[in-house]
Amino acid sequence: MRIGLIGTGRIGAFHAGVLARHPEVESLVLADAAPVRAAEVAGALGAEAAPTVDALFDHALDAVVIASATAAHAELITRAAGAGLPAFCEKPIALDLPGTLGALRAAEQAGTELQLGFMRRFDAGYRAAREAVRSGRLGRLHTVRAVTSDPAPPPAAYLPLSGGLFKDCLVHDFDILRWVTGREVTEVYATGSDTGPAMFREAGDVDTAAAVLTLDDGTLATATATRRNGAGYDVRMELAGERDQIAVGLDDRTPLASVEPDGPDPADKPWPGFLERFAPAYEAELDAFVRLVRGEAANPCDGREALEALRIAEACERSRRERRPVRLEEIGSAG
Numbered sequence: 001m002r003i004g005l006i007g008t009g010r011i012g013a014f015h016a017g018v019l020a021r022h023p024e025v026e027s028l029v030l031a032d033a034a035p036v037r038a039a040e041v042a043g044a045l046g047a048e049a050a051p052t053v054d055a056l057f058d059h060a061l062d063a064v065v066i067a068s069a070t071a072a073h074a075e076l077i078t079r080a081a082g083a084g085l086p087a088f089c090e091k092p093i094a095l096d097l098p099g100t101l102g103a104l105r106a107a108e109q110a111g112t113e114l115q116l117g118f119m120r121r122f123d124a125g126y127r128a129a130r131e132a133v134r135s136g137r138l139g140r141l142h143t144v145r146a147v148t149s150d151p152a153p154p155p156a157a158y159l160p161l162s163g164g165l166f167k168d169c170l171v172h173d174f175d176i177l178r179w180v181t182g183r184e185v186t187e188v189y190a191t192g193s194d195t196g197p198a199m200f201r202e203a204g205d206v207d208t209a210a211a212v213l214t215l216d217d218g219t220l221a222t223a224t225a226t227r228r229n230g231a232g233y234d235v236r237m238e239l240a241g242e243r244d245q246i247a248v249g250l251d252d253r254t255p256l257a258s259v260e261p262d263g264p265d266p267a268d269k270p271w272p273g274f275l276e277r278f279a280p281a282y283e284a285e286l287d288a289f290v291r292l293v294r295g296e297a298a299n300p301c302d303g304r305e306a307l308e309a310l311r312i313a314e315a316c317e318r319s320r321r322e323r324r325p326v327r328l329e330e331i332g333s334a335g
Contacts, residue, residue: 001025001293004056005065006076008032008041011090012067014275018286019065020045025290031056033068061085063293065286070095070161074103077303081110088289090117091171093306095163097332100310104303115289115299116306120176120235122284125248129239130180138241141181144221145238146173147249149229151272153196159203165192165225166209166313166320173223174213175301175309176237183215184308189325190316196228211316231255232270233277 001024005016008030019025028047032038035051042049050056057079064080066073066089074094080087087107093100093116107114120126132138148169154162162168178184192206200207208226215221232255237248250256255270257263271277291297311331319326 001062001290002027002029002060003063003065004029004031004050004059004061005067006031006053006056006072007066007068007090008034008038009067010275013041014282015065015067015286016041016045016047018283020047022287022290024294029056029059029061033072057083063087063289065289066090070163074099077103077114078106081106081112081114084110084112086113086115086289086293088115088117088286091175091306092163092167092310093303095167097307097310097314100303100307104307107303113292113299114303115285115292116301116303117285118172118175118179118301118306118309119278119281119285120172121179121301122281122288123248123278124280126176126180126237129237129246129248130182132244132246133181133239133241137244138239138246139243141217141219141239141241143238143240144177144181144219145236145240146177146221146223147234147236148173148223148225149234150225150227151229151231151233151255153199153207153227156199156203159199159205162205163313164205164317165207165227166190166211166316167310169225169227170209170211170223170316171309171313172235173225173237174312175305177213177215177221177223178305178308180237180239181215181219183217183219185213185221185312185315185328186216187214187325187327188212188312188315188319190319191323192320200227206320209316209320211319213312229255231257232267233273234271235274235277 030038030042031050039049190211192209194206196207210224213221257266315326
């Protein structure tokens with residue numbers, strides 16, 4: 001199998017390394033808006049570097065992996081569809097609904113597969129939580145609590161391009177909430193704080209946010225996120241039912257200290273970031289994509305799934321700005 005990968009920044013370089021080691025990937029062609037960076041990553045992996053993205057599409061490819069800047073995702077998905085190529089794309093498809101819907105239509109009209117990079121679906125803990133909910137182990141689920149805390153904020157120049165905290169970070173929580181519970185979000189009430197570094201206010205964003213989400217069966221969920229959690233990278237989910245309660249992401253590397261006299265000791269080596277915490281999940285999602293391209297497995301996260309997570313993020317942002325509950329039916333999804 002010959003795969004083209006577009007974008008060789010941090011996550012793109014990681015994906016390139018995973019694909020270069022994959023037994024079913026015979027060759028790998030890399031391209032980047034910065035050709036020198038693509039050449040450096042390709043040289044380290046024994047892959048080929050195309051001088052431009054246009055040149056990459058001139059190769060006889062079996063599939064494309066898109067890890068470029070967010071602004072280019074929709075166009076590249078459309079281009080891959082036009083070339084008849086299945087595509088894996090890092091989230092999001094686009095930062096708005098029209099751009100997302102346009103790319104989805106292009107893939108659907110071409111009949112090509114589009115898999116989105118929501119890696120938490122491949123994490124062992126979240127998969128176990130999904131099974132616990134679906135098996136009835138928890139009984140009637142009544143409460144879900146999701147946490148995403150980054151240890152340090154991104155560069156200031158990234159913030160205006162990110163889409164904001166709900167679309168950039170919490171969108172992962174919104175996707176995994178739907179996937180684990182099997183339920184849809186019907187209403188959100190969200191708020192945020194920009195009392196941290198001035199760069200967040202200057203970008204019209206917040207550095208900390210919280211949302212209350214009501215699911216279609218009455219289950220209540222909270223989702224919180226922050227860009228500056230000095231203890232370390234912290235991603236967790238707690239699910240409470242009438243019979244039992246479980247947690248995802250609670251282990252000896254969770255950056256959470258107990259102040260109880262007999263509480264557990266704080267983590268000696270907390271997770272430094274998302275690549276370290278979710279490395280096995282990232283590898284598993286690309287393996288799933290390879291199997292999808294080979295016709296050996298169904299699509300584990302198609303573009304319509306990404307659309308629903310974006311609609312929740314859009315509803316939360318509207319709720320934050322307008323200071324009111326927002327029904328999901330207010331956020332269009334036709335297309």
